[in-house]
Amino acid sequence: MDLSPAEVRYQCRQGTFHFPTPGIASGFLQANLVILPKKMAFDFLVFCTRNPKPCPLLDVTEVGNPEPEIVASGADLRTDLPRYHIFRHGELQQEVADISHIWQDDFVGFLVGCSFSFEAALMDAGIPVRHLQEGKNVPMYKTNIACKTAGDFSAPMVVSMRPLSPSDVIRAVQITSRFSKAHGTPIHFGSPEEIGITNLDAPDFGEAVTIAEGEIPVFWACGVTTQIAILQAKPEIAITHAPGYMFVTDVKDDYFTW
Amino acid sequence: MDLSPAEVRYQCRQGTFHFPTPGIASGFLQANLVILPKKMAFDFLVFCTRNPKPCPLLDVTEVGNPEPEIVASGADLRTDLPRYHIFRHGELQQEVADISHIWQDDFVGFLVGCSFSFEAALMDAGIPVRHLQEGKNVPMYKTNIACKTAGDFSAPMVVSMRPLSPSDVIRAVQITSRFSKAHGTPIHFGSPEEIGITNLDAPDFGEAVTIAEGEIPVFWACGVTTQIAILQAKPEIAITHAPGYMFVTDVKDDYFTW
Numbered sequence: 001m002d003l004s005p006a007e008v009r010y011q012c013r014q015g016t017f018h019f020p021t022p023g024i025a026s027g028f029l030q031a032n033l034v035i036l037p038k039k040m041a042f043d044f045l046v047f048c049t050r051n052p053k054p055c056p057l058l059d060v061t062e063v064g065n066p067e068p069e070i071v072a073s074g075a076d077l078r079t080d081l082p083r084y085h086i087f088r089h090g091e092l093q094q095e096v097a098d099i100s101h102i103w104q105d106d107f108v109g110f111l112v113g114c115s116f117s118f119e120a121a122l123m124d125a126g127i128p129v130r131h132l133q134e135g136k137n138v139p140m141y142k143t144n145i146a147c148k149t150a151g152d153f154s155a156p157m158v159v160s161m162r163p164l165s166p167s168d169v170i171r172a173v174q175i176t177s178r179f180s181k182a183h184g185t186p187i188h189f190g191s192p193e194e195i196g197i198t199n200l201d202a203p204d205f206g207e208a209v210t211i212a213e214g215e216i217p218v219f220w221a222c223g224v225t226t227q228i229a230i231l232q233a234k235p236e237i238a239i240t241h242a243p244g245y246m247f248v249t250d251v252k253d254d255y256f257t258w
Numbered sequence: 259m260d261l262s263p264a265e266v267r268y269q270c271r272q273g274t275f276h277f278p279t280p281g282i283a284s285g286f287l288q289a290n291l292v293i294l295p296k297k298m299a300f301d302f303l304v305f306c307t308r309n310p311k312p313c314p315l316l317d318v319t320e321v322g323n324p325e326p327e328i329v330a331s332g333a334d335l336r337t338d339l340p341r342y343h344i345f346r347h348g349e350l351q352q353e354v355a356d357i358s359h360i361w362q363d364d365f366v367g368f369l370v371g372c373s374f375s376f377e378a379a380l381m382d383a384g385i386p387v388r389h390l391q392e393g394k395n396v397p398m399y400k401t402n403i404a405c406k407t408a409g410d411f412s413a414p415m416v417v418s419m420r421p422l423s424p425s426d427v428i429r430a431v432q433i434t435s436r437f438s439k440a441h442g443t444p445i446h447f448g449s450p451e452e453i454g455i456t457n458l459d460a461p462d463f464g465e466a467v468t469i470a471e472g473e474i475p476v477f478w479a480c481g482v483t484t485q486i487a488i489l490q491a492k493p494e495i496a497i498t499h500a501p502g503y504m505f506v507t508d509v510k511d512d513y514f515t516w
Contacts, residue, residue, distance in 0.1 A: 052514075
């Protein structure tokens with residue numbers, strides 16, 4: 001049986017949920033997590049504001065408060081994700097299941113929308129989602145599209161890819177239009193070279209998937225862009241979710257649509 | 259002949275454009291302006307992020323730089339609006355046509371979407387926009403809907419009102435759905451009392467308009483909310499546009515739609 005968002009978060013807190021979250025708590029928005037000290041928070045918030053396709057903001061916590069009140073009242077960003085990455089000076093140092101021991105009074109938490117959120121809607125419309133069919137993590141690629149910079153934060157846009165038939169591309173554009181806080185419409189389809197991707201079989205993150213005869217690769221902006229921005233800004237400390245192990249919110253997929 | 263956005267801004271800079279901007283440079287996004295010192299900027303940015311219906315962010319400038327590069331490359335926020343309000347410690351002190359003399363190196367400029375931007379689309383669809391028909395500023399009201407607070411920033415949501423027939427209400431919901439950066443869909447229609455408005459003939463800002471037999475008052479979130487938030491936060495200094503005298507951007511009304 002599918003878990004509710006609160007159940008997923010409770011199991012994470014208890015230390016009994018260790019899994020990637022695609023397909024979990026179907027119909028609810030999932031989120032990328034970024035935690036930064038207050039002194040870096042303004043520039044990062046401007047970075048997200050300037051790059052809403054890869055970095056659609058769902059919630060920003062009060063300084064020092066680990067509760068994302070808007071999208072998951074009562075939740076705790078220190079314990080309620082299955083897996084975290086700890087970066088120091090722009091280098092990944094540790095993968096952990098709980099960050100309570102290193103939480104600081106000046107930490108600000110950012111939750112950024114995730115494309116997993118529209119996959120249920122694609123499947124409901126009869127559109128195959130290849131990486132789910134093949135039991136894999138979605139393939140993600142760095143592109144040659146530069147995000148707009150803000151202070152020390154800059155990054156090439158990272159995209160996720162799903163192969164679709166032409167008629168499904170059209171329907172997928174319609175459907176994902178409704179999910180503006182989950183990256184919205186694709187940013188490109190067809191030739192990967194045009195956006196600087198040389199080999200679809202070698203994704204920078206996640207796993208390659210089968211592209212069938214007649215299918216077109218379709219590219220959506222991806223929240224992993226935020227992690228590249230952190231690598232480049234090299235903050236003293238930054239904490240993110242581990243890719244694929246997202247924060248599950250209490251708000252429905254299309255909550256932010258208007 | 260209708261002016262282009264660049265022409266409007268040039269005439270403001272030359273001191274020859276002194277008019278309210280509704281209906282000017284039709285088809286281009288207009289924006290509310292808020293300028294704050296850097297030390298207040300993070301909290302204000304969080305306030306906008308938490309309240310995207312009244313405060314849809316179009317652009318945030320680099321600290322000390324008066325150019326809004328995303329929505330109007332080459333423009334200058336110090337000179338390119340027809341009229342400014344200067345607030346000190348939360349009190350309106352002065353109305354001026356140029357703020358070059360008080361610009362500070364730590365100023366951050368915020369541009370927030372404006373409902374004037376969707377009025378051209380309503381009129382194109384044959385929907386009457388009463389305050390334009392009557393040559394008035396749009397009527398705006400404080401409501402009993404509390405915005406989400408952020409640091410020292412809090413405010414009741416301010417709304418603008420347009421009276422429409424039931425069939426036009428339906429069509430207006432469809433049309434304004436496309437303008438998520440210009441307040442998007444209405445937040446209420448019908449009984450004003452339900453959102454704390456006791457007298458439609460006495461708006462808190464702008465001017466009252468005629469409501470014909472059978473018409474329904476329809477309420478959209480309004481960027482003037484940001485000015486209330488400034489009154490309440492009482493920053494040492496803050497500068498905004500004068501209500502109705504907006505910044506005209508180079509981006510089309512539906513640029514931010516996806």
